[in-house]
Amino acid sequence: MKTITLITLTNWPLIIELFGYSYCKNLWKELIIHITSKSEFALHNEKYQSNEIYLTNEEEPDIxxxxxILKTNITIFL
Known part of the structure; x- marks a missing residue:
């Protein structure tokens, strides 16, 4: 069964305000690469302006x- 997982980053607009749009856009891309390379998820969709990342997984996940896994990967990256 295919599942879609939504990740939203709290305070992402504040981070953009502090570090700038250009820097954060690159950070966003690198974060997506990091998450998908360190897990069994594939990128389904991403919405930078809404700070949303949608990942897909082919198996029924253990929530x-x-x-x-996701918290650990994001924490390590950031």
């Missing part, structure tokens, strides 16, 4: 495990 707790999924949450931990």
């Amino acid at each position: 707790k495990k999924l949450n931990l």
